[in-house]
Structures are given as structure tokens and as C-alpha cells.
Amino acid sequence: MADTVAFYGVEVASRLMLGTAQYPSPAILTDAIKRSGSDILTVSLRRESTGGSGGHDFWSMIGRLGVRVLPNTAGCHSAKEAIVTAEMARDVFDTDWIKLEVIGHADTLQPDVFGLVDAARELVGQGFKVFPYTTDDLVVAEKLLAVGCEVLMPWGAPIGSGKGLNNRFGLKAMRAHFPGVPLVVDAGLGVPSHAADAMELGYDAVLLNTAVAKAGDPAGMAEAFALAVKAGRLAYLSGAMEARDMAVPSTPVFGQPFV
Amino acid sequence: MKIAVIGAGVMGLTAAHVCALRGAEVHLYERRPQIGRGCSWYAGGMLALWCEMESAEPLIGELGLESIAYWRMHFPHVVEKGSLVVAPPRDVSELKRFAHRTSHYEWIAREKMAELEPDLASRFETALYFGEEAHLDPRETLDLLRAKLVIDYGAIFHTDTLLSPENAEGDFVLDCRGYEARDVLPDLRGVKGEMLILRTTEVTLSRPVRLLHPRIPVYIVPRADHHFMVGATMIESGDRTRFSARSMVELLNAAYAVHPAFGEAEIVEMGTDVRPAFADNLPRIRRDGRILRLNGLYRHGYLGAPALARRAADIVFDGAVFPEVER
DSSP states (O other): OOOOEEETTEEESOOEEEEOSSOSOHHHHHHHHHHHTOSEEEEEOTTTTSSTTTTHHHHHHHHHTTSEEEEEOTTOOSHHHHHHHHHHHHHHHOOSEEEEOOBSOTTTOOBOHHHHHHHHHHHHHTTOEEEEEEOSOHHHHHHHHHTTOOOBEEOSSSTTOOOOOSOHHHHHHHHHHOTTSOBEEESOOOSHHHHHHHHHTTOSEEEESHHHHTSSSHHHHHHHHHHHHHHHHHHHHHOOOOOOSSOOOSSOOTTOTTO | OEEEEEOOSHHHHHHHHHHHHTTOEEEEEOSSSSTTOSGGGGOOOEEOHHHHTTTSOHHHHHHHHHHHHHHHHHOTTOBOOOEEEEOOGGGHHHHHHHHHHOOSOEEEEHHHHHHHOGGGTTTOSEEEEETTOEEOOHHHHHHHHHHHHHHHHOOEEETTOOOOGGGOOSSEEEEOOGGGGGGTOTTOEEEEEEEEEEEOSSOOOSSOEEEOOSSOOEEEEEETTTEEEEEOOOEEOOOOSOOOHHHHHHHHHHHHHHOGGGGGOEEEEEEEEEEEEOTTSOOEEEEETTEEEEEOOTTOHHHHHHHHHHHHHHHHHHOOOOTTTOO
């Protein structure tokens, strides 16, 4: 049976989601997406939409890629702003999926978890399927689930920092605490081994943007991440050995003259 | 040889110039009352070939080298002082990343900075100095090109004239309308840019300065009479009318980060327009009978137009073929 993952009842094969910002050109973005095998792309609505005719050229190009679009509210600093952006995104992309970002701090881009819960409650009420970008705080996570989110997207590290999993303990606790909830590490991944790390912890998927968009060869890096995600996932399913402090020979050496 | 050029921005003017150099009789048609008032007007005018290679394709390097040679040959006001790339202390990793992707620079420290840009010496401990780069004032350049075309080559300008390339008279028609050519180039898209012109006597710069920042890379180009061009945003949008408050905040923040004196500067102008671009952000020449469509210069107008113009002239006069841009 294929090892798929489901978000709000929609099954996808790829556990790598990609953002679409900061690529050198739309053509390179297209190549990167093809090489990544991603089934879900996030698209930021905010900037492109600031003027009437908006970014329709760009959006229709994304539309032609034939993958599912997860619009996001990147850059929104209040619940209200995020709600308005989500409503706009629903019209533009004809989807009720929304990646909800409410930024609490302009410098660290840390989520404002209070505004996040408020916005999630309102959007779920309006029928949206909310993918909240949150911290690894379990209490916040519980509140997000309580208001109707069915996916959680905790950060690995601050957006764009490329630091990997800053708090493995917190992320492991989250996985253990919410065994049935799809969990996606979103933000802060820098290299493929970070993505493999998240998958080995049992995360269902990862979402990243900068690490691929700003690579020397974005398409090559996209494929590298795809392979790492597959490797990490397979490792998780296969049951990793426990680390220990002392050596254990893998073959008995006693009495073998040539070893 | 009679050539009609539609659109008098940097693409149309350089195309006209290169054809006139080869003896063509040139007519230029511009829909606006004045020449060069499209996105060429709002450009930074940085001939920053090596910096651009951070994210541009190798073709831009090839076209850029040829274009810089063109500007140097024909325009004595090209400023040969290189350019500087700086980053706030906590974003020094951005500077390292930029250095990995580029060449033809030197790492400089405070002493060299004090020599190049005394006003920035106390603000940035280290910087990348691209000594072979140059810059020009786009508006002055466009006017000079027009004057050269009229005085030296007797080119005829038809301003305030909306003419479709199909209806233009001539052996060849060069369609240089930029984003307006979407009627015939459906794969052309707009990338909106917003820029500011500030004026302050409290800070002096001799060369363009790029500020690297993970979210808002911005450059400041010194112009005559204490003016500074601060640009430019990059937004996937075909809208050329609205300058958003957010863009203003970002541009001013960046200028302020380069030097706090920009906080007291006068805002002389806010400009916004749309760069024409194809999906790979590379320029093209498309042939359509006697019409050649020169377009898609994206953010590389001054870095790409002369080289594209030369190719168009070689096509017109010699029947040459250029697979790298005829796509």
C-alpha cells in the first residue's frame, strides 16, 4: 500500500511541500517543483495582490503546474489581516485550504499564537481548512485543535534561518502528544539532513522555501530535499535502532584469528 | 534601409541607435508625450554585472559585458567607481552567501571603506567591493540617446503617437513596447517595481550601495545634486499605478539602515512601473515577418538592451541568427 499522507481528507503522495517565493525566475521555480515531486505548493497572496490586476500572470503559471495550491497569509501581523487575506485567497485560488500565519514579531517572524488561535477559530467557522503555522508549544497546539484545526505546522527554527530543528525535544513531545494529527515541520530548514531529521522524528511532512529558492541550483536542491524526506520517512517506518554509549561488535570476534 | 522602432524606452532608443550607426533611416514612435517615461525612467542605472550574477542566468553575463562596453564607448558620463555590497552586522551570513555566488569582488574592511565611502565607514565593518562595475544616470542617458539620434543621425521621433507595429512603415519594424506588447506576446508577465528618489546633503555616496537583507534587498544609487535613487521592489504584478505603504516602509527602512541621515531626507519622487519579463527572466527577440519583437529585459534594461539591440541590427542587416535570444 502506498505510504500517502492525508490533509483534511485529501491524500497526497509527496511529503515535501514547497513555497514559491524568492526563486531567481518562474522558470527555475517550475523546474524545482518538478524535481521535488511536491503535490502541494504554498503561495503568498499578500504582496502580489496589492494592486488591482494583481499577480494573475504568476498565479496562473502556478495553476498550470497541476499541483494543489495552499495559499498562505505570509506577512500578516494581525488576526484581522490574516482573515481578510484568507478570504481573498479563497476567491483567487478557489480553495478552502489556507496556511495561516499571524506574525507576532517583525524581526524574528515568530508567530503570534494568540492572534493565530483567534484567526483559526474565525476561519474554521467560515468553512476554511486551516493549516496553522505555530510554535512547538503543546498548549497552543491543543487550542488550535480545539478551535477546529486538523493539521499542525510547528516551526523547526525561525523562518528563513536555515537552522534546522532548534528544539528536537519539543518537536518529539509534540509528535508523542498528538499521535493522530498530521504534523508538518514548517520553516527553518536549511539542508536536506534537517528534513530527514524531522521525518525520522515521525513528522508527516515538511514545508520549506528559502533553502531551495536560495540554493545555487534550486532544482537540484529540491530533488535533494525530496530524497531526504523519503529517506527520513522510510527510516521512521523501519524503526531505528537505539543509540548506546558502548561499542557492540556486529559480528562475534572472539576466537577468530584474522579479525 | 528604413526602420521603424515602436517604443522609445532604453530598448527602443538603443535599437534605433545601433541601427542608425549602421546607416539605417530610423523613425521612432512613442505613445507617451515624452520619450523614455516607461520603466527605463525608474531604473537604477547600475551596470552591476557581477552583482547580478548572484541570481541571473549566464546569458545576462554575456549580454551585460557587451552592453557595458557599449555604454563606455558611447557615453562619457558612465561613472567608473564600482559598487559596494553591505549587510547589517547580524546579517553578515547574507554577505557570505552573496560572495559565494559572485566573482570580481574584494572583501574590504573599515580602512578601505573609509577611503571609498567615508560616510559608511563607521556603519559597516566589512563589505564586498565590485571594483569593475559602473553606473549611469538613466534619465540623462535616455536624453543623450535621443539627442544623439536626432543630431547625429537625423532620426525622426513621433511622440504622442500610438502606432501598432503591424501598421508601421519600413523594411523592418522593431517592436520595443515592453509590457504593452502583451497583445502579441502572451507569455510576457509584469514584475512591478517601486522606487524612491530622496534628497539629502547630510550623506555623500560615490557609488551604488546594495544592502543585503534576507527579506528586503535594496540598493541606493547616488545621483547629481544630492539626490539618491532607492530601489526597488520586485512584485509579481502587472499593476503600474499603486505605490504601497508597505513598499515605502521597506525602502525607507533599508535606506535608514544604510545611513540614518536618510531618515531626514526629502522624498523627491515616488515611482512605480512594471518590468516586462518572460518565465526565465531572460530577454528575447521574436521574429514575426518584418517585425522583430525585442522584449523581456526584466530588471536588466541597461545591462541587456544594447546587446539585444546589436543582435537585432545583425538580424536586420546580415540575416544573422541568435539562438540564445530567439526563443
